[in-house]
Amino acid sequence: MTVVDFIQKVLLDYGFSESWASIVSNLAIALLILLACFLARKIVKLLLTNVIGVYVKHSKSKWDDILLEQKLFSRVANMTPAIIIHVSASAFPVLQVWIQRLAFSYIILAAILILYSLMDGFESMYRTLDVSKEKPIKGMLQVMKIILSIVGIILIISVLLDKSPLVLLSGIGVFSAVLLLIFQNSILGFVAGIQLSENNMVQVGDWIEMPKYNADGDVIDITLHTVKVQNWDKTITMIPTHTMVSDSFKNWRGMRESGGRRIKRSIFIDMNSIQFCTEEMLERYEKFNYLTEYIQEKRQEIKAYNAEIKGDPNQLVNGRRMTNIGTFRAYVQEYLGNLPTLNQDMITVVRQLAPTEHGLPIEIYCFSASTVWVEHESVQGDIFDHILAVVPQFDLQIFQSPSGKDFM
Template sequence: MKITHLLYDYLVNTGIPQTYAAYINMFALLLTVSVLTFSIDYIIRKIIVQFFTQFALRSKTNFDDILVNNKVPRNIAHIVPLIFALECVPFVFFDFQYIENIIQKSLEVFTIVLVLWIVRSFLNSLKDYFKTLPNLKDKPIDSYIQVFMIFAWVFGVLSAFAIITGIEFIKFITTIGAASAVIILIFKDTILGFVASIQVSINDMVRIGDWITFEKYGADGDVIEINLSTVKVQNFDKTITTIPTYALISDSFKNWRGMTNSGGRRIKRSLNINLESIHYLSTQEVEDFKKIQSISVYLETRQADIDAYNEKNNINKELLLNGRNLTNIGVFRKYIETYIENHSGTNKDMMIMVRQMPPDTQGIPIEIYAFSSDKRWKNYEYIMSDIFDHVIAAVPYFNLEIFELPSSSSFNNKRK
């Protein structure tokens, strides 16, 4: 008691009124404790941070480096001066019980906030460390960290309210339970996001780094972040699209991971052949087509089989319609298939098919279905363009025409 009234007794003895002496004594003690608290905080922080920094430099693991970067040692250092301040409050405000009560509760609330800071910085360190592990770097770690922090903040806020109101924590929680329906309504998106993130993780639907296409939200690019409430997608035009996490399980989207992990990227494109240019091949045309090296052996074998069949069945070949015959579009399909099979940019272990699609008002589509060996977008487009450059240029050699809607120049040429 003597220490707390040391200045007070001196001031009273010098003739200063007791009320003024009590206030001056309180402010003097408060200033002294404040200076000591900040001095202790500075010294302890320097010691702990320096120790952790040196330890991190010498250790082989990077987890301690991450702890330092996320200021975990710095936040822990605040505990000692805070305890010192709490112990000094009764001495500083010995004559002012009302103020002592307010300061005491304020420091207790700050203690809760400090604990939350420490927990958050430690969890952020865990998150950053887990992302460096190959098995966990594509998992939605952010979602789990956020869920834990939400519960921690809710618990901290409730504890702070219990301290401020003076109600026992258990009674306070019981009172809050009556308003649980409102709380659930407020955190509806958070709860939905939490459930969605668990399902996404368990079912391995999306990973960080996956290329996804989500037409409803206009997303087409790589997943760069999976949080509790949102998924961020960096589109190929470098814009960022934000998608609600629960949309991944409530709506349909396309994940291109299967293509990325496969041996090739699919080429599926067609060109339309004018129906009027399709016809049976005459003997002379077959002989001319045999000059095309890639299909010369095929034509020799195929024509021999057809001739043997027609001869065996006494087919009258004065009319090409009779019996079996080669067509220019059939030979053209075989040529494309052979060309793609020999192309250096296609994967020979995956399906290669050239098929004829149902005719429509724009001719008969000939579709190329194959897989490029290089899955990178730029190289994939180059391979596909190279194939179609050649195929389109080869069409006239088979006496075929590509269907093209007439333009104004087409009518001008007819007038001439």
């Protein structure tokens, strides 16, 4: 005699009709099974999380901590009710087949979620390694999750329909076009992710610029579908992964790895202040740091050159003469060459550009020794603070458009 028959017999003895006795007995068994499922899940979860949790806290390994954070043991406990229902389905002969199918389907779903937790745990552990920035695996794991989900759906459908999964797979070609359409972005993202990783085009932590998507900042995550960029204003830009291959973007990683950050800025000299140097000017300039040796060498060189030139030496246009703008350029070149805040292993140039309506541009092109933005800007500011302050010492004037007091 089964438990259902026993309860039904007791109810009949108490005067219940046969139909009501059957209904009440089935409901009672269902409630008992649900109660057993609830208690079993609680007990298993308590054992797994508390007992194993104590071991995890005292363990030096990081793996078990990550698995606990990913709720792996809670998801294992979720399988308990389905197992109990599957075993107890014989209490309901009429619905036994469907109850067992549904319970087994839930077991498949729970198993997939457990595998998800294992993948997430592996990805979390992998992110603690330095290689994770160069070779992220998040996109690959997302592809594996999609494949696992498709396999799970096929298995669940095969269980519910009581058909072999091979039968379902044999007809999947009919829906291949639909599947390609549905997973188009996933396929493109997966292929792009492989190209980005293999060619080392972008890594987590890289500073990139992609004007098409108004992205200018650090890459903080690379997934199957998107590359997440935190812009300098702290906004987040999401860029489709496949566009990182099909479109152009600028990666500043090379600058960071080179150990120098470029300074490229011009000051504009009023061309009316440019002149040949007089003896009095040269004697004054010769007292400046970095110019003593330069002026002495230039004087000898020019004297030797002019000795071979025929013509009136008192005429400035005859022969060679030093100019205040040329001496200023030589000073700035030497000044930059002695700055410890610049990367002296990289190029340093002070050059004239083509004259404009704003004056004669003198461009400073060099590299700071620090690639950190704040430090770089400080170095750049110090350089131009000094240059702008010494320009009048060379009898030159900075050009700026007339404004304010210029009209008074």
